[in-house]
Amino acid sequence: MDITTWSRPQMAGRLAADIPEGWCVNLGIGIPTMVADHVPLEREVIFHSENGVLGMGPAPPGDRIDPWLINAGKQHVTLRPGGAFVHHADSFAMIRGGHLDLCVLGAFEVAQNGDLANWATSENDTAPAVGGAMDLAAGAKRVWVMMEHTTKEGRSKLVRRCSYPLTALGCVRRVYTNLAVLDVTADGFAVIDIAPGLSRDTLAARTDAPLRFV
Amino acid sequence: MIDKFVRDIASAMADIADGSTVLLGGFGPVGQPNQLIDGLIEQGARDLTVVANNAGNGRTGLAQLMELGRVRRIVCSFPRSANSTVFEELYRAGKIELEIVPQGTLAERMRAAGAGIGAFYTPTAYGTPLARDKETREIGGRQQVLEYALGGDVALIEAWQADRWGNLTYRESGRNFNPVMAAAARLTIAQTQHVAALGSLDPEAIVTPGIYVDRVVHVPYGDPRA
Numbered sequence: 001m002d003i004t005t006w007s008r009p010q011m012a013g014r015l016a017a018d019i020p021e022g023w024c025v026n027l028g029i030g031i032p033t034m035v036a037d038h039v040p041l042e043r044e045v046i047f048h049s050e051n052g053v054l055g056m057g058p059a060p061p062g063d064r065i066d067p068w069l070i071n072a073g074k075q076h077v078t079l080r081p082g083g084a085f086v087h088h089a090d091s092f093a094m095i096r097g098g099h100l101d102l103c104v105l106g107a108f109e110v111a112q113n114g115d116l117a118n119w120a121t122s123e124n125d126t127a128p129a130v131g132g133a134m135d136l137a138a139g140a141k142r143v144w145v146m147m148e149h150t151t152k153e154g155r156s157k158l159v160r161r162c163s164y165p166l167t168a169l170g171c172v173r174r175v176y177t178n179l180a181v182l183d184v185t186a187d188g189f190a191v192i193d194i195a196p197g198l199s200r201d202t203l204a205a206r207t208d209a210p211l212r213f214v
Numbered sequence: 215m216i217d218k219f220v221r222d223i224a225s226a227m228a229d230i231a232d233g234s235t236v237l238l239g240g241f242g243p244v245g246q247p248n249q250l251i252d253g254l255i256e257q258g259a260r261d262l263t264v265v266a267n268n269a270g271n272g273r274t275g276l277a278q279l280m281e282l283g284r285v286r287r288i289v290c291s292f293p294r295s296a297n298s299t300v301f302e303e304l305y306r307a308g309k310i311e312l313e314i315v316p317q318g319t320l321a322e323r324m325r326a327a328g329a330g331i332g333a334f335y336t337p338t339a340y341g342t343p344l345a346r347d348k349e350t351r352e353i354g355g356r357q358q359v360l361e362y363a364l365g366g367d368v369a370l371i372e373a374w375q376a377d378r379w380g381n382l383t384y385r386e387s388g389r390n391f392n393p394v395m396a397a398a399a400r401l402t403i404a405q406t407q408h409v410a411a412l413g414s415l416d417p418e419a420i421v422t423p424g425i426y427v428d429r430v431v432h433v434p435y436g437d438p439r440a
Binding site for chain 1 (some may be wrong): 302337
């Protein structure tokens with residue numbers, strides 16, 4: 001049977017629908033950045049970027065680029081009315097001081113206890129780039145992960161225990177994949193949404209950790 | 215009369231000693247003290263420890279300084295990027311030491327140095343390879359990692375406006391690490407896009423007061439390269 005998996009824009013839209021007005025949110029580099037495009041402008045969500053931009057707006061059209069205004073992914077962005085610039089220590093005080101309501105990160109692996117591995121793919125990788133991932137994972141009020149359910153080789157990225165070097169212990173609250181939305185609970189992964197046409201058995205077969213269906 | 219402006223970049227770079235720890239401001243192409251880095255290359259100091267968010271891009275600026283064998287050690291959060299070839303070659307050949315620090319811990323360690331704080335505990339990196347061999351302690355019900363202040367002998371930073379007392383403003387995301395590094399070094403050298411008359415900067419809008427700044431050089435180079 002054909003399974004309809006969620007596309008990346010659909011995943012971003014699914015996640016964006018769960019962000020209420022008023023939250024301060026940091027979107028990680030890569031796929032999570034797409035989430036901003038799915039929050040309607042009239043719903044006031046304040047986006048934060050590690051390099052000292054609070055109240056970030058969408059990418060400008062090509063002829064309206066401001067060369068002084070970039071996000072943590074080094075892409076040109078805009079500032080919404082009400083936005084502010086701060087320096088790096090203040091920007092990370094917002095992160096580390098628990099002032100962000102949400103951080104959305106990509107991941108290599110998420111374990112059923114909420115452990116996150118998203119910065120290095122091997123203990124032997126001696127020069128991996130951590131950036132702000134560890135600060136965000138440890139500091140935000142809640143961490144949601146947005147990622148493909150499996151690797152290109154078909155290996156589950158939801159696991160019993162992370163095999164890659166950890167970014168932070170027990171920090172992930174919810175995972176949005178192309179197959180399902182899962183909460184991380186004291187009893188492991190709880191499925192709260194599933195892609196249309198996907199059976200529970202198929203989802204379980206593609207997940208290397210026990211699932212509860214709620 | 216206090217006048218921190220110096221004539222040219224060579225004068226700004228005077229007295230940077232071999233073995234110095236040099237803090238380099240900037241994030242991405244924005245807020246980078248490019249011309250001061252070129253000045254440091256000209257100046258010739260060696261055996262440097264460089265603290266910056268990245269480990270250089272392309273073959274100019276920090277990458278060139280490293281390629282010339284002048285950097286013994288780099289402290290950064292994001293050594294690898296699309297174009298960090300020089301760093302990767304040197305690192306693979308064992309010709310440069312690397313300390314990877316989470317970006318917020320990097321900023322806070324410098325902030326601590328500037329504020330006279332010797333060390334602090336943070337939950338960031340607890341339970342990860344970057345906290346290996348570090349002292350930990352449970353504080354307020356959370357496991358935390360002891361991190362030491364990170365000061366510099368020299369900071370090279372970029373400002374948008376400066377007056378002769380060394381008061382600085384920044385432009386948009388060009389602020390980044392620059393104010394933090396200004397306070398964290400014994401000798402802070404700023405390049406500025408614009409010169410402001412003393413008293414013309416709004417005191418409410420001065421981001422780095424001149425107390426943190428030793429030398430200023432006017433470098434109106436224009437917009438950051440994309």
